[in-house]
Amino acid sequence: MSAPTRVAPAGAATPPVKSDDGPSLIEKVLQVRSLGILAALIVLVVVTTMQNGNFLSSQSIRDILLAASIVGVLVVGQTVVMITKNIDLSVGSVLGLSAFAAGSVMSGADGAPIVVGILAGVAVGAVCGLANALLVRFGGVPALVVTLGTMYIFRGIAYLWAGGEQITADEMPPDFLTLGTATLLGVPVLVIVAVVAVVLAGVYLRRYRSGRDLYAIGSNGHAAELAGIAVGKRILLAFVFSGAMAGVAGVMFAARFGTVDAAAGSGYELNVIAAAVVGGVAVVGGVGTVWGAALGALLLTTINSSLPVLQINQFWQQAIVGALILIAIAADRLLAVRAAQQLRKRSAHVD
Amino acid sequence: MSTDTIEPATIAQSDSDGRTSTAGRIRELLAGWDSAIIAITVVVLVVASVTNPDFGSSRNFTFLVLDLAPIFLIALPMTFIIITGEIDLSVASVLGLSGAAMGWMWNNGFAIEAIIPMCILLGCVLGALNGFLVAKLGLPSLAVTIGTLALFRGLAFVLLGDQAVSNFPRAYTSWVTGTVGGTAIPNLAIPLVVAAVVFAVILQATPLGRDIYATGASDTAARFAGIDGARLKFWLYVVCGAVAALAGVLWSLRYSSARADNGSGLELAVVAAVLLGGVSIFGGKGRLAGVLAAVVLLATLQNALRLEDISNEALTIVTGVLLIVAVLLPNLLKTVRTSAQRRKLQNTN
Numbered sequence: 001m002s003a004p005t006r007v008a009p010a011g012a013a014t015p016p017v018k019s020d021d022g023p024s025l026i027e028k029v030l031q032v033r034s035l036g037i038l039a040a041l042i043v044l045v046v047v048t049t050m051q052n053g054n055f056l057s058s059q060s061i062r063d064i065l066l067a068a069s070i071v072g073v074l075v076v077g078q079t080v081v082m083i084t085k086n087i088d089l090s091v092g093s094v095l096g097l098s099a100f101a102a103g104s105v106m107s108g109a110d111g112a113p114i115v116v117g118i119l120a121g122v123a124v125g126a127v128c129g130l131a132n133a134l135l136v137r138f139g140g141v142p143a144l145v146v147t148l149g150t151m152y153i154f155r156g157i158a159y160l161w162a163g164g165e166q167i168t169a170d171e172m173p174p175d176f177l178t179l180g181t182a183t184l185l186g187v188p189v190l191v192i193v194a195v196v197a198v199v200l201a202g203v204y205l206r207r208y209r210s211g212r213d214l215y216a217i218g219s220n221g222h223a224a225e226l227a228g229i230a231v232g233k234r235i236l237l238a239f240v241f242s243g244a245m246a247g248v249a250g251v252m253f254a255a256r257f258g259t260v261d262a263a264a265g266s267g268y269e270l271n272v273i274a275a276a277v278v279g280g281v282a283v284v285g286g287v288g289t290v291w292g293a294a295l296g297a298l299l300l301t302t303i304n305s306s307l308p309v310l311q312i313n314q315f316w317q318q319a320i321v322g323a324l325i326l327i328a329i330a331a332d333r334l335l336a337v338r339a340a341q342q343l344r345k346r347s348a349h350v351d
Numbered sequence: 352m353s354t355d356t357i358e359p360a361t362i363a364q365s366d367s368d369g370r371t372s373t374a375g376r377i378r379e380l381l382a383g384w385d386s387a388i389i390a391i392t393v394v395v396l397v398v399a400s401v402t403n404p405d406f407g408s409s410r411n412f413t414f415l416v417l418d419l420a421p422i423f424l425i426a427l428p429m430t431f432i433i434i435t436g437e438i439d440l441s442v443a444s445v446l447g448l449s450g451a452a453m454g455w456m457w458n459n460g461f462a463i464e465a466i467i468p469m470c471i472l473l474g475c476v477l478g479a480l481n482g483f484l485v486a487k488l489g490l491p492s493l494a495v496t497i498g499t500l501a502l503f504r505g506l507a508f509v510l511l512g513d514q515a516v517s518n519f520p521r522a523y524t525s526w527v528t529g530t531v532g533g534t535a536i537p538n539l540a541i542p543l544v545v546a547a548v549v550f551a552v553i554l555q556a557t558p559l560g561r562d563i564y565a566t567g568a569s570d571t572a573a574r575f576a577g578i579d580g581a582r583l584k585f586w587l588y589v590v591c592g593a594v595a596a597l598a599g600v601l602w603s604l605r606y607s608s609a610r611a612d613n614g615s616g617l618e619l620a621v622v623a624a625v626l627l628g629g630v631s632i633f634g635g636k637g638r639l640a641g642v643l644a645a646v647v648l649l650a651t652l653q654n655a656l657r658l659e660d661i662s663n664e665a666l667t668i669v670t671g672v673l674l675i676v677a678v679l680l681p682n683l684l685k686t687v688r689t690s691a692q693r694r695k696l697q698n699t700n
Contacts, residue, residue, distance in 0.1 A: 152671030156666075159664030225604065283494045284491050315505065315512055317506075325497060
């Protein structure tokens with residue numbers, strides 16, 4: 001699964017370089033990718049709106065953004081992990097466990113402030129993330145295998161804990177459920193949470209040394225190690241972050257749907273990885289942005305909502321998602337090959 | 352060991368000679384993960400038969416074989432693919448699409464004798480698409496097969512929607528669930544054993560098998576040795592597609608129900624079984640015997656614990672823990688061994 005033509009991001013092994021000659025090649029490539037998704041999104045919205053003007057109603061936009069926000073929060077964590085050349089298959093299970101934790105804390109403790117439920121969900125997520133992190137860091141085993149195992153384990157724990165029961169909306173305090181529907185200046189709170197997560201992670205990855213380190217680790221872990229980057233520590237934190245984000249998503253899930261059982265979030269891991277891949281995050285590591293991944297999540301969610309409007313059988317949704325993933329990785333390959341050729345030409349000039 | 356001249360850096364080489372008995376024993380254990388899995392499987396089988404009379408019943412044995420059949424079948428080509436250093440996450444979707452195609456064709460009046468080969472041909476085509484994208488275009492197989500996982504499953508739903516097709520000829524459905532003569536041996540056990548033997552012989556005793564290991568150990572080195580790794584991988588994906596499609600046909604016949612969501616999530620169970628069987632996710636290592644033992648082990652645990660009224664949920668945890676322990680144990684042992692060696696060196700200095 002090696003990609004010989006993979007281009008390392010500018011400043012991989014060095015502190016972030018301010019490139020004086022405009023954006024680096026890889027940045028251009030990523031911009032093309034984000035623009036492509038944005039264009040696809042706009043075309044989709046325009047075509048769908050032409051079919052049915054209600055598609056752009058505030059209610060409909062709200063629904064799409066709400067649906068995208070949970071996947072959006074998950075994809076932020078997943079992107080950070082994938083950039084380091086790892087993967088987290090356990091996010092769906094962590095979401096389920098966290099949602100159940102938040103739900104049962106809120107339904108069990110009468111009059112507890114909602115922040116307790118939120119903290120419980122996020123804490124459970126972070127602990128799951130820490131378990132993944134330690135296994136990946138000290139087990140010497142690929143994250144794919146570790147998180148495949150913990151995916152089963154966390155889901156099993158959720159089932160054991162729930163014991164076939166579900167927590168329903170009437171057991172949870174109304175304040176907590178309001179979280180799922182409340183708006184701030186007309187924008188749903190859950191959407192704000194997702195946007196804040198994307199912006200903070202995006203800025204961190206782009207502007208901070210330790211954020212740039214993650215790209216270096218994903219491009220060439222050995223070189224990063226030699227360059228003095230604390231590879232193990234960074235990967236550990238990336239997994240804890242992904243777990244905590246899945247915890248946040250779990251709390252959002254509980255607040256939005258009001259009903260939580262142990263199966264919450266089953267199969268989400270594939271949606272999240274799909275969103276990241278469509279958004280330009282490479283499974284081979286070192287490439288991608290949370291902006292792109294979040295756009296990917298938004299695109300996939302919008303497709304889901306526009307199919308009924310376009311009177312396309314809802315069953316096409318999954319097939320379209322699959323085709324999009326394949327197109328996205330094939331396009332990446334094409335761009336990477338072209339970028340490599342260009343680099344070769346440029347270095348020929350220097351010589 | 353009076354080896355005070357050995358530098359710490361050469362520790363790994365010195366103990367690969369296995370001169371100390373501890374290191375030798377650990378090395379045996381490391382090399383023999385598949386033997387360990389086989390032993391564990393045998394123990395579990397014996398314990399289950401002794402402690403629960405229902406487990407040993409012929410009826411339960413038949414069910415056990417029927418339950419493990421799809422994972423058993425798909426694990427064969429999956430082992431080959433993972434040994435070459437790739438992965439195929441689309442197998443369960445191929446199974447589902449093959450079942451959906453079978454149901455669609457049956458609804459549209461095709462003869463069952465034509466449907467089954469056409470389903471398998473469909474599996475070859477789907478596998479060829481994976482193979483083309485992975486082997487010819489050089490795209491990462493994890494991403495490609497996540498894409499085709501969604502694509503193939505989606506096409507299955509497009510083809511059959513949420514309907515279930517169930518009126519397949521009785522002769523076929525009862526053959527799949529039936530047993531040989533008056534014995535407890537299910538009819539299905541015969542093709543399973545034949546397939547296992549064929550795959551094992553190819554992998555462990557033919558030049559093709561050596562090419563598969565060589566490609567997984569080092570793609571570049573294998574190319575210099577004259578092995579066309581890309582062509583090899585392409586055909587492995589085709590075979591994997593065909594086998595997954597066959598599993599889809601058997602699945603539909605066994606439950607008398609062709610549905611688009613047949614076998615959802617099975618890909619992860621297959622991958623878990625292959626890794627539990629001692630195949631390295633990095634490629635180049637592992638044996639089919641260990642994988643098949645792991646398939647039997649997982650199915651037996653599931654079956655036996657269910658008879659003991661232990662919940663499926665607890666079983667999910669057992670599967671996950673087994674998988675992690677299996678892949679972690681060799682590394683932990685290696686760490687222990689290295690630090691023991693280092694201590695010994697420090698003492699002798």
